[in-house]
Amino acid sequence: NAGVMQNPRHLVRRRGQEARLRCSPMKGHSHVYWYRQLPEEGLKFMVYLQKENIIDESGMPKERFSAEFPKEGPSILRIQQVVRGDSAAYFCASSPKKQRGPESLTDTQYFGPGTRLTVL
Amino acid sequence: RKEVEQDPGPFNVPEGATVAFNCTYSNSASQSFFWYRQDCRKEPKLLMSVYSSGNEDGRFTAQLNRASQYISLLIRDSKLSDSATYLCVVRGNYGQNFVFGPGTRLSVLP
Numbered sequence: 001n002a003g004v005m006q007n008p009r010h011l012v013r014r015r016g017q018e019a020r021l022r023c024s025p026m027k028g029h030s031h032v033y034w035y036r037q038l039p040e041e042g043l044k045f046m047v048y049l050q051k052e053n054i055i056d057e058s059g060m061p062k063e064r065f066s067a068e069f070p071k072e073g074p075s076i077l078r079i080q081q082v083v084r085g086d087s088a089a090y091f092c093a094s095s096p097k098k099q100r101g102p103e104s105l106t107d108t109q110y111f112g113p114g115t116r117l118t119v120l
Numbered sequence: 121r122k123e124v125e126q127d128p129g130p131f132n133v134p135e136g137a138t139v140a141f142n143c144t145y146s147n148s149a150s151q152s153f154f155w156y157r158q159d160c161r162k163e164p165k166l167l168m169s170v171y172s173s174g175n176e177d178g179r180f181t182a183q184l185n186r187a188s189q190y191i192s193l194l195i196r197d198s199k200l201s202d203s204a205t206y207l208c209v210v211r212g213n214y215g216q217n218f219v220f221g222p223g224t225r226l227s228v229l230p
Contacts, residue, residue, distance in 0.1 A: 033217065033218065035220075041222070042207070042220050042221065042222040042223050043164065043207070043220040044220075045217045045218065045219065045220070048217050056217050058217070059217070089161075091163055091164070108154065108166055108169065109166070109218060110166070111163035111164050111165065112163060113162070113163050114162075114163050
């Protein structure tokens with residue numbers, strides 16, 4: 001049973017280029033989350049998606065960043081016109097369909113290995 | 121005030137020591153609580169969920185105090201392999217996103 005897969009693992013871009021990060025959730029998982037981790041800092045929530053729907057994008061920068069989770073294929077985090085400050089590790093996590101009840105919520109998140117973006 | 125706060129660390133302890141991490145959260149409506157560990161330059165991995173009744177998994181014990189909005193993690197008989205950053209994670213009601221604390225770094229020394 002493959003875990004959460006992310007690719008590429010490392011991505012180098014020059015300022016102004018586009019970066020596309022892909023995430024394939026665990027089998028049977030329909031919820032995907034994207035996080036960013038700057039060097040020596042904690043994880044910051046960016047966006048929460050279900051198939052074909054953005055549920056919560058409160059952590060996404062207003063410009064240049066977008067995310068999708070199509071009916072078929074992986075979730076994509078897209079960063080247009082990258083700047084040096086976008087250099088970070090981008091982690092994707094997935095969780096299964098939820099059950100009811102506060103302490104039976106099967107909403108544990110499982111993380112992918114991350115994509116390390118370096119902007120030159 | 122940050123939504124989730126943790127002991128600033130780092131904690132440097134000898135092998136075999138018992139170490140406790142503390143975490144507080146500000147959203148009283150939070151429903152789900154977790155501890156994750158993150159090794160250097162790796163992804164976070166679930167250590168354990170935290171339930172109201174408290175729970176134990178081997179050398180690890182987690183406690184939740186809803187009234188004080190406080191979560192703890194106790195590690196007994198610490199091993200070198202326990203060296204990592206420990207992340208406290210809180211989630212509000214169904215459908216809300218997860219909030220990660222800044223993490224507490226632990227170094228277990230030989």
